[in-house]
Amino acid sequence: xxxxxxxxxxxxxxxxxxxxxxxxxxxxxxxxxxxxxxxxxxxxxxxxxxxxxxxxxxxxxxxxxxxxxxxxxxxxxxxxxxxxxxxxxxxxxxxxxxxxxxxxxxxxxxxxxxxxxxxxxxxxxxxxxxxxxxxxxxxxxxxxxxxxxxxxxxxxxxxxxxxxxxxxxxxxxxxxxxxxxxxxxxxxxxxxxxxxxxxxxxxxxxxxxxxxxxxxxxxxxxxxxxxxxxxxxxxxxxxxxxxxxxxxxxxxxxxxxxxxxxxxxxxxxxxxxxxxxxxxxxxxxxxxxxxxxxxxxxxxxxxxxxxxxxxxxxxxxxxxxxxxxxxxxxxxxxxxxxxxxxxxxxxxxxxxxxxxxxxxxxxxxxxxxxxxxxxxxxxxxxxxxxxxxxxxxxxxxxxxxxxxx
DNA sequence: TGTGAACCTGCAAT
DNA sequence: AATTGCAGGTTCA
Numbered sequence: 001x002x003x004x005x006x007x008x009x010x011x012x013x014x015x016x017x018x019x020x021x022x023x024x025x026x027x028x029x030x031x032x033x034x035x036x037x038x039x040x041x042x043x044x045x046x047x048x049x050x051x052x053x054x055x056x057x058x059x060x061x062x063x064x065x066x067x068x069x070x071x072x073x074x075x076x077x078x079x080x081x082x083x084x085x086x087x088x089x090x091x092x093x094x095x096x097x098x099x100x101x102x103x104x105x106x107x108x109x110x111x112x113x114x115x116x117x118x119x120x121x122x123x124x125x126x127x128x129x130x131x132x133x134x135x136x137x138x139x140x141x142x143x144x145x146x147x148x149x150x151x152x153x154x155x156x157x158x159x160x161x162x163x164x165x166x167x168x169x170x171x172x173x174x175x176x177x178x179x180x181x182x183x184x185x186x187x188x189x190x191x192x193x194x195x196x197x198x199x200x201x202x203x204x205x206x207x208x209x210x211x212x213x214x215x216x217x218x219x220x221x222x223x224x225x226x227x228x229x230x231x232x233x234x235x236x237x238x239x240x241x242x243x244x245x246x247x248x249x250x251x252x253x254x255x256x257x258x259x260x261x262x263x264x265x266x267x268x269x270x271x272x273x274x275x276x277x278x279x280x281x282x283x284x285x286x287x288x289x290x291x292x293x294x295x296x297x298x299x300x301x302x303x304x305x306x307x308x309x310x311x312x313x314x315x316x317x318x319x320x321x322x323x324x325x326x327x328x329x330x331x332x333x334x335x336x337x338x339x340x341x342x343x344x345x346x347x348x349x350x351x352x353x354x355x356x357x358x359x360x361x362x363x364x365x366x367x368x369x370x371x372x373x374x375x376x377x378x379x380x381x382x383x384x385x386x387x388x389x390x391x392x393x394x395x396x397x398x399x400x401x402x403x404x405x
Numbered sequence: 406t407g408t409g410a411a412c413c414t415g416c417a418a419t
Numbered sequence: 420a421a422t423t424g425c426a427g428g429t430t431c432a
Binding site: 028142143145146147148149150151152153201205259260261262263264265268281282283284285286332336337 | 425426427428429430
């Protein structure tokens with residue numbers, strides 16, 4: 001077993017409204033986090049294993065690293081001062097990865113103010129952060145996502161790391177590997193191997209894209225597509241250009257050259273890997289949301305063609321502005337089957353006293369049992385503007401009829 | 406530009 | 420028990 005060094009738990013003050021790791025890590029942004037020991041989220045990132053727990057006031061974190069120095073444990077007195085820079089580095093990584101700079105409560109308020117649908121659906125999905133993931137990892141992950149489900153995508157990404165990513169260490173018998181580099185996926189046998197590993201037709205996409213990125217594009221090409229503007233909390237600073245900023249449009253266009261990367265995957269990489277907040281990935285869920293709540297699916301935009309795809313993105317950019325992709329992700333999460341129990345159930349706590357009696361009725365033991373009951377609730381559809389118009393029209397004509405009597 | 410079929414796999418619903 | 424539908428789409432004709 002490799003020699004590992006486990007840090008103490010540290011904590012960062014953050015409320016659940018500002019960050020909810022349970023929602024953020026399960027809503028299909030990242031496919032590599034594992035839930036261990038009940039409530040610990042764990043993932044290998046940048047050469048270390050990062051473990052997270054959250055309560056209502058803090059994010060708790062610790063790292064597990066390969067111990068490079070030998071002998072393994074320097075005297076604890078000498079260690080305490082040497083640990084600080086590592087903690088600072090991890091803290092910086094967390095703040096970056098979870099994109100913690102923006103005031104999320106303020107953003108939710110802005111989006112709610114301009115959009116009644118967001119206001120209605122967001123309250124059960126607070127604390128959703130758009131992750132700032134490594135662009136290459138996001139690219140490969142979302143190439144895997146085509147015509148696929150989150151469970152299998154996660155399994156595929158796990159297999160990819162297992163076979164091509166460097167091993168960092170184990171926690172409770174779970175191996176943690178870093179994400180493989182593009183170079184490591186350029187070998188001649190990669191495509192057929194990935195097919196054996198269950199990637200299906202995406203095996204070819206990944207092999208070709210890896211070669212493209214590692215061999216044909218210049219060094220640092222993917223990173224060069226990143227948004228470098230500092231986050232601006234003032235929403236009215238300057239209007240967002242039609243179709244998004246120049247840098248976003250450029251990044252999107254460049255990504256489309258890669259195999260297995262269409263508009264939707266390109267937008268996922270732009271949003272979650274390159275930091276372009278106005279990027280709005282339109283998938284089946286978002287298309288359904290657009291039809292159900294934003295009157296798409298008729299006339300010019302009957303089916304999800306490229307033109308309709310762009311129209312949906314433009315609509316959301318007009319509505320929510322520079323962080324439209326973020327707002328859209330909250331609605332996306334609210335639409336996921338994984339979280340459907342939040343919408344259709346209310347939790348009722350029922351308390352029973354259980355008594356264990358002998359045949360003669362003598363009580364041997366008694367204990368209070370708390371039962372949670374998840375009760376199906378009818379989700380009542382509030383009539384939208386159109387239905388309201390019809391209702392109003394109906395009652396008006398009924399009044400008119402009554403007058404005529 | 407817009408449409409339709411084919412593409413891998415696995416799990417749930419019928 | 421076999422079949423169908425569907426999952427954060429893309430490519431090709």
